[in-house]
Amino acid sequence: MKNLDTGKLLSDYGNVLVLLLLCVVISVVTLEEQSPRSTAAAENLATIIVGDAGKDANILILVRRGEGQQEFANTLKNTLSKADLNVIDTVVGTPADARAALEKQTEPLDVIATDEHMAAFCLEQLPKLAKKYPTFANTTAYQPKKHLWPNFLKKENLLNVLKQISVVAIIAIGMTMVIITAGIDLSVGSLIAFSGVITALSIQQLSGGADPTTGHLVLGCAAGILVCALIGMGTGGLVTLFNIPAFIVTLGVMFIAKGLAFIFSQSAPIPIANEGFAWLGRGSDLMGLPNSVVLMLLLYGIAHVIMTHTSIGRYIYAVGGNPEAARLSGVPVKWILVFVYTLCGLLAGLGGVMEASLHITGDPKSGTLVELQVIAAVVVGGTSLAGGQGKIFGTLVGALIIGVIRNGMNLTGVEAHMQSVVYGVVILIAVMVDQLKNRAQKTN
Amino acid sequence: MADAAQTPLLRMRGISKAFPGVQALSKVNLTLFAGEVLALLGENGAGKSTLIKILGGAHQQDEGTIEIDGNSVRLNNPLKAQSVGIGIIYQEFNLVSGLTARENIFLGQEPSRVCFIPRAQEEEKSRELFARIGVEINPNTLCRDLTVAQQQIVEIAKALAQDARIIMMDEPTAALTPREVECLLTVVRELRSQGIGIIYISHRLDEIDAIADRVTVLRDGAHVTTRAKEDLERHEMIELMVGRSLDKEFPSHECQPGDVRLAVKNLSRGTKVRNVSFELRAGEIVGLTGLVGAGRTETARLIFGADKKDSGTVELDGKLIGASSPRDAIRCGICLLTEDRKSEGLVLGLAVQENFGLPSLHQFTHKGLINREQESDAFAKYVKQIKIKIANHEQSAATLSGGNQQKVVLAKWLQRNAEVIIFDEPTRGIDVGAKYEIYQLIHQLTDEGKAVLMISSELPEILGMSNRIIVMNEGRVTGEISDVTNATQEDIMKLATLREEMAA
Incomplete structure (x- = not known):
């Protein structure tokens, strides 16, 4: 029994080991003489x-x-x-x-x-x-x-890694749920841009040319997030009512949202004339932790509870595992699907607000190809594209793995195109490990 | 016929196999001679499936030897098993539904990867094989257009095409109508006369009686006995399997039908269900039977809201319910135990406990959070009551044997405490001992004043359990039998094949 449990633990959280190993390797590589400034x-x-x-x-x-x-x-x-x-x-x-x-x-x-x-x-x-x-x-x-210490393990650097992954990781929460229902959402990258543009435009409209107040900022962000949630709901509706594969629906939404972001913004970034808007993207209010990181950790905690301790979570797994059996067991399959796409859209909208906050600008060019990073984080985190299986914290670890690799390569000066190659290899390895794991489980 | 002096076609000696937490087989012996039918009997979880998988090369034994024609072999993969002449007809067929019968038969055996497939030659060979089995099937029919029985024949032909001399059949008649079962038994006899050794697994003792030469009984992974069928009485077979004596196959029960609980009126959907009307009373078991495709399951799905009805009404306790989804129906107090537990009854990737709780989550949810302990306690009660064999509540439903899966489905619905319960083939693939327990449970439900609709193709079960029998054919109710004690299988079959006259 005991052996079985460690085996299960390894297969459930094997990617944590990968993450630790990566951290060790990058630490060794970035070891350097440090002059403290504290x-x-x-x-x-x-x-x-x-x-x-x-x-x-x-x-x-x-x-x-x-x-x-x-x-x-x-x-x-x-x-x-x-x-x-x-x-x-x-x-x-x-x-x-x-x-x-x-x-x-x-x-x-x-x-x-x-x-x-x-x-x-x-x-x-x-x-x-x-x-x-x-x-x-x-x-x-x-x-x-002076003393010897890895550049990677410096507090600022680690916080920086967390800050860099926060947008992708937050959207990956929604994506994990969508993928567990055996779906996919390709539109999240475009929704980031769309949300940012809508937010910036709303703030402009609300303040009517004058400097926006905090109230205007909050309303603007709410507008951006809400619009994306509604788009997500529409996606879910098309997937369930017309039975169109999620891949196709979200591919369409991806183009539409991207195009509208450029049309609404007239192809130019929209500045937001209030430094307070940077609070979410740049501020660090809690024990030196960046606000975006605090938000990310909070959302992961909530998502974990939803997936493991509530009916909705159980239903999401059931819908992904066997939709027909779930339906015949009284699971409201269509509502669950609409829920996950809505949530995914909402989180993409939040990600868009965070991006806009970071640059104090609503930029129609932001979010390009982020959907692929999000999907990569989910897959590296051990969620199966076939649906029915996956863990929320696995996705956080997946996002961390990708973030740590990027950071490590930046610290050691690996150039951008090589970085792309490495990402690709990491994703392939993650999927292969997943397959091997499944195979091992089957033969047991 | 079997001869003691003959070298056996297959001899398995001292086969043991352990899985984490379970000793699936311990020192099992089995011999099979050419030209005989060996029935392999045992309850669910007795180790039959494991034994088959070892013979098929899907699992390797921990100890023990396997000999074919007296030569020791190691079956370390399915290809190897195929090459020594072992063919397995699994419960779930391995056919590609989009390919023709011929293409399926020769799948993977194309003479060369680069050459054109010798189509004519294959077709000729397919016809020969079907002729040898004694069944006529057009080799160019797509598999998805074949009936279940025909698909099974294709599987057998496929095994023969690979020169199989040992054919194992795992519950081959589970999805067949009585007439198709007769055909299959004829095929098995034909194969036997051609010197093929057949291992036949079935829970239906009638079939064993009709076809087996010898019987091997397994219980809890151990070999209990192997005897010639003539030396074995039917009740003895049951006792050997179960390990205790069972007086009857069906528990006796007094029934006092009460008020009408469920009233179905003029239910219709396309050509599958036409104008079906009937009533269920409190404390009553109504058997619904007919040939496969008669529209029984479809009717149940309409009542349950799983499919959209074209017309008709369903009333529960005199109140019209417009169940448009299973969720509605469940909320009103109707539940349906589906026929196919793998595709409709269970989410195989979820833990058994999670499957159990799926329709009843609100009972275990407090302030939005599921209380897993409460759920586990509720499940533990059923594990004990209906003897579900599981290692722990967290194992995935996919790892259970068929019978245990069915019991989990049963537990899941019992927890819902519904008023009207529809059982669709409740004992398919379930062993004799567990069947009896399920029958008792159904009686217990009616004692509580619930109404039960039991769909079954097994006529003895219908006759033994029902207070009333409704027979369907081609989507219509063709008759009702109220006096069940004096009814016979023939009476039912007459109604089941009754066609509506073409008269205007």
Whole structure:
């Protein structure tokens, strides 16, 4: 029994292992010397300087401009001042700014506290300056201690991976349900563009040329999402009422939605004149997690509960496994199909709003080929295209696998066309593994 | 005929096979001589199917030997089994419905991959094969246009075309009408006279009586006995299979029909169902029978809302119900146990428990969430009551034997506690012991005042269980038998073949 369970676990969550393996490989490949920029690193550096330099030593802080650098510099300054060292000046800027600050120096300088970028600059410039100006004769440059750490495993990078997959992963929730019912939805990529355009246009109309208020933004987003949900409902209706294969219906909807997005926007991106609109796509309000990632995780939690603990979920699996048996068991097969296509459309609309939020623009060109990425995530996640089988969290893992591979290739500088080849290979491997798994289950 | 001194055509010795959690076969012996019919008997889950799959090369035994003509062979794949002369006619046929009979017979045996198919030659050979079996079928008919019985003949011809000397038939008569069964038995006798060894699996003891030379009985994966059929009484066969004595095939039961519960009036759909009217009373079992294609199943589907009716009404307890979908019908209190459990009764990929709960999810749902424990408890009750053999509630329905699948379907509908229950061939492919349990269950339902409509092709079952019998032919009700105790199979057959006069 116990063996059976581990076997089942492996086949159910085998792709988690693949994901971990990928993370390990990419971590090893992206291993590099790191110079920390955290406040903790600044305090650490300050302690070292306090230990080395005498009291009242003159100190200049040079830090390259960038994200979080101001904080690094401030922490340095505060800690050093507290230890009664004499911080003459703090420069957060470009090497040119640093040079200007150095040339301004009149008093003898004992220590330059830097980050890694400025350290490189100082290393190059200090000897020359020392010859020219006596003030630098006894100057030492300090920088935070370096250590070996994979670029891949840096917090910003990991959050970035999550942020990058969030749109695809959210739409993949709906796609997983559609594919479990043995259907497919090719229209989601176009719906992203359509939703973005509708949202931007609605906001423009609502605000009537003036700067839109938050209320306008919310209404605009609701409009974009709702329109896509209605389109999804129409898709579901065509699939069930006229018995047209989902592939054909959604292929048609794909062209229609794409075309309308260009017509409505007159082929040009529609800007949204309120920075607040970027909240969803760029903001990070909860413990530093990007809002889009929080939304994604929340939706995955809800979807998991729906699929495993509610009648709708059970019905979705039943419809995919055997529609006739499901119908004769009293499952409202048509409603379930309409539901999954509506939900898929709605999530595509949400994805469109997220894309628009990221660029603060409703762009008819966005979402191109995203439907294929979404389907790839679902398939790599272990959901069978034949229907009846699949897991919501499997899809999240599938999206992560694809996101991690893309990130790994970006970090190691693999060029775009090669990336495409790799995606293709990954999808094929995932499907082959799925087949082998099924075969193993059958012979058992 | 079998001769002890003869080298057996097939000898299986000490065959064992285990699956995770189950010992399907333990040290089973089986011998088959040329020119005999060996009946393989056993309840569902006794190991018959596993044994067949081992012979067909689909499974490999864990231990034991297989000899053909005294030579040991290893059947490690289906092709190998074919090449040593083993042909299997499975319950589900392996025919391509869009190809002709001839193309199916020679599928995979085309002389060369690049040459043209020698069509005329194949056609000639097909006719020869059909002649040898003693049945006339046009080799150029598409398989989908053949009846089930004819498709079976094509399967047999296919096996013969591959020079099979051992033919196994797994429940070959399950989907046949009585007349077709007679034809098949004639075919089997013909094959036997040509020196072919036949392993015949059936739950229908009449057929075993009619055709078997020897009988091998399996129980719980072990070999119980092998005897000449003459030495084995019918009730003995049942006892050996079940492992206990059963006095009767049908439980006795007193019936007190009450008020009319279901009234069907002038139900019609195309040519399949024409003007069908009847009533079901509380506490009554009404048998609905007729030849295959008489419109019995179609009538049941109309009542259940599975198909759209052209005209007619259905009343439950005097109230008109316009069930336009099975969901409506179920909500009103009507349920239908379909004939074909694989394609209509179960979602094979789902767990057995999930299949069980499908029509009754609202009973287990609280605040929108399914309480799986409650569902599991409800299911466990039926697992015990109707003895469903499963390893756990989470195994997929596809892994169960046919009889156990039927029991899961049964449990699923019993949980719904419907007022009118339509059973379509409730015991097809189910072993004798389980049949008796299902009969008892049906009686129990009528005791509770429910109305039961039982569709069956097995006339003994219809006669043994029904309080009233309705017979159909060509979509019409051709007669009703109220005095069941004095009715005979002949009476039913007369009504079942009654054609409406062409008179205006």
